Amino acid sequence: MAKLDLAAECDALAEAGAFSSDERAAVYRAIQTRRDVRSQFLPTPLPDDLVQRLLNAAHSAPSVGFMQPWNFILVRKPETRARVAQAFARANAEAAAMFEDERQAAYLRLKLEGIEQAPLSICVTCDPTRGGRVILGRTHNLRMDAYSTVCAVQNLWLAARAEGVGVGWVSIFHEDEVKACLGIPTHVQIIAWLCVGFVDRLYTEPELALKGWRQRLPLEELVFEEGWQGEGGR
Numbered sequence: 001m002a003k004l005d006l007a008a009e010c011d012a013l014a015e016a017g018a019f020s021s022d023e024r025a026a027v028y029r030a031i032q033t034r035r036d037v038r039s040q041f042l043p044t045p046l047p048d049d050l051v052q053r054l055l056n057a058a059h060s061a062p063s064v065g066f067m068q069p070w071n072f073i074l075v076r077k078p079e080t081r082a083r084v085a086q087a088f089a090r091a092n093a094e095a096a097a098m099f100e101d102e103r104q105a106a107y108l109r110l111k112l113e114g115i116e117q118a119p120l121s122i123c124v125t126c127d128p129t130r131g132g133r134v135i136l137g138r139t140h141n142l143r144m145d146a147y148s149t150v151c152a153v154q155n156l157w158l159a160a161r162a163e164g165v166g167v168g169w170v171s172i173f174h175e176d177e178v179k180a181c182l183g184i185p186t187h188v189q190i191i192a193w194l195c196v197g198f199v200d201r202l203y204t205e206p207e208l209a210l211k212g213w214r215q216r217l218p219l220e221e222l223v224f225e226e227g228w229q230g231e232g233g234r
């Protein structure tokens, strides 16, 4: 097919299903300006209807076999958040010890959670028993339940960006300690601890990049046509 014909056909196909250009721009803007937030949270409580919209966005995520293995535990009590912050602090000290010299000093300068600062935390869990023993699409890789739950987290994160709400994902803790704080059953997995709240500003780039920890990799180094032989890590 000639190049022009192909372009015209693509335009026609896109017109049938695509968003308007403003809508498209809004989606890409949410994706590109979403940030992980740690220290910019304001104490202002989030309105219930806004929280409900975020949860609806999360619950609209794809899931393996339509399993919907997630639960969303809304944690507002300062005492609970303080206990989880302590679990973070213990694990963060262990994490720091895993880095050496300058890298350790740089790690210790980073702020990696906003558990007590953000007015709301959402603990996103994954129940591997949801929907029965055999789940369509999960028959050969049991981790698909966790991957589905991560899709829900990302939906919530993007919706929050569009609402002007900051979200910070905290993963530095021993899962059992946080499960004990919330009384989560043993068979249920914690996928994400999300700190959620209005923010006074959002960084334009990932905070870890701005603070010199690690830079974004060039996309062209990560995309290959088939026949890729693999490459060492960076």
Ligand SMILES: Cc1cc2c(cc1C)N(C[C@H](O)[C@H](O)[C@H](O)COP(=O)(O)O)c1[nH]c(=O)[nH]c(=O)c1N2
Pocket: 034, 035, 036, 037, 038, 111, 112, 113, 169, 170, 171, 172, 205, 206, 207, 208, 209
């Ligand atoms: C699974 C997972 C787990 C974590 C994170 C993310 C994800 C996807 N991130 C946030 C992470 O550092 C951040 O996404 C990157 O640095 C890129 O920045 P932006 O999200 O683009 O702002 C994160 N950040 C942090 O300060 N403490 C943490 O424990 C974690 N844990």
